[in-house]
Amino acid sequence: MPIVVDIDVMLARRKMSVGELADRVGITPANLAVLKNGRAKAVRFSTLAALCEALTCQPGDLLRWESEDAAGE
Numbered sequence: 001m002p003i004v005v006d007i008d009v010m011l012a013r014r015k016m017s018v019g020e021l022a023d024r025v026g027i028t029p030a031n032l033a034v035l036k037n038g039r040a041k042a043v044r045f046s047t048l049a050a051l052c053e054a055l056t057c058q059p060g061d062l063l064r065w066e067s068e069d070a071a072g073e
Helices: 007-014 018-025 029-036 045-055 068-072
Strands: 003-005 063-065
Touching (some): 007 029, 018 045
């Protein structure tokens, strides 16, 4: 998928665990793992906003587009 999720990068920068972020956002660690690992098909704007608030970042810090060609290399 050409959308890459960089939640793990922000977690490392903030020295925060997946469990702590899930608690702050109000989702299960399993659902956060699905999103973090790029297996999610969609994300609610309310969830994205809560992630940005908890991580003190912008949506572009968590999501980026990568061309299909670059993803296959």
